[in-house]
Amino acid sequence: MSAGDYESRWLAPDVNAVWTRFLHVTHRLEHHIDRRLQEQHGITHTQYEILVRLADSDERAMRMSDLAESIVTAKSAVTYQINKLSEMGLVSRKKCGRDNRGIWVHLTEDGAERLEHAAPCILSLVRELFLDAINCDQAAELDKLLGTWSDNLDEHDRNPIGPPEHAGPQAA
Template identity: 40%
Template sequence: MTEPRWLDADEMAAWNAFVEAGNLVNRRVEQQLREQAGLSHPQYEILVRLSAAPGGEIRMSELADLVVTSKSGLTYQVTQLEKAGLVSRRTCDTDDRGVIACLTDAGRRKLEITAPGHVEIVREHLIDVLDRDQLRALAGALEVVTRKLRSS
């Protein structure tokens, strides 16, 4: 059995900073969305992805990939959004097994009302804390990680 490659001090510092900052920012975002909109962060992301899609519609399997969740997790969140009248579902025209999630007018209005507060909290706790070089470095580094994880 080979010895594990333990993290050195710099690697451990990077990992701990990533975990702590990610958790703290996510906690603030989650709190803001719950208090101001009655939404979870995944539900907000679903509304965002649907609003950006042509016709406000995306196949559920594709939506699960976009919001980085399991199909069952997505189904649960979409069901909650559907109960609130923010999303509807329909069968795919070309594949009876496929289901399409659709943003409703109420969902679009909810997003329009919620987005300013969301952007404000993201700016306050992440974007405006970093300078442009740091933002570019962070985005570039995380894009590398994302590409690696999505290709494996």
Template identity: 35%
Template sequence: MTSVSTEPRWLSPAEMRAWRAYVIGSELLRQQLNRELQERHQIALADYEVLVRLSEQPEGRMRMSHLAGQVASSKSRLSHQIARMEKSGLVTRLNCPDDARGVIAEITPRGLEILRTAAPTHVEGVREHLVDLMTEDEQTVVAALFERVIAHLDLS
């Protein structure tokens, strides 16, 4: 039996430029936003994102499995993150009332206060380092593109 080898569809120079710009730009952006939050509010960007998602929910709580999808994290990684955030008093974990195996994360008053004080720093960073660099048309294109990527890759 012979195996048929197919040549990969290598990226064109324009495709490679787009890919590399995305990889480097998105990583530099996340590093900058994280640095600003760490320096001014002693909170990591990943923790800030969890607090935002929880604050947007009724009663400030969400099932851990759903939260993991919202912050693009594995359930295991999120569990460790939530345990650390719980020790800092930012969130608490509760048993799910309708599913004995389920766990709910809930933002605490301290978590809400940290979020309130850090949000202006974060939004200013997002504006300065991304949003204000784009035209409205580019914002529409970027949103549509990554909504397609999310729909394509969302395994939840």
């Protein structure tokens, strides 16, 4: 039986404590990064991630649908963020030549410059809030755990399973 077994309606207290702590830490980390980026560079962490994906892509451009998939969010959320980034002049949009429904998003020169200035902020925060708190052995163990979770998520993406029939809306 694993910690995530469906046999029980509730998580065991020790497992629930780990899950709750994981959520709390990841939300706090995201909050710190988001706040610092907004204060120092006028963009959110999500907007930063969009700029990174565009900078790393061929010709600094991606289809909106591919961009949404790459940052693991809903297309509507990416559309909202692209609207904000476009208003700031950091990205531009144009319809796909072959497919009028598709939209290409391009990183502008201003967007590349903002990204270049914001990158040291992110790197500093990653070191300060994340890496400096653990040693090399802990980092290696965390990498193994993340790999295990990533593989598990990949498997569930390939073979999705629904919730057990007896689980109600309160099951967590």
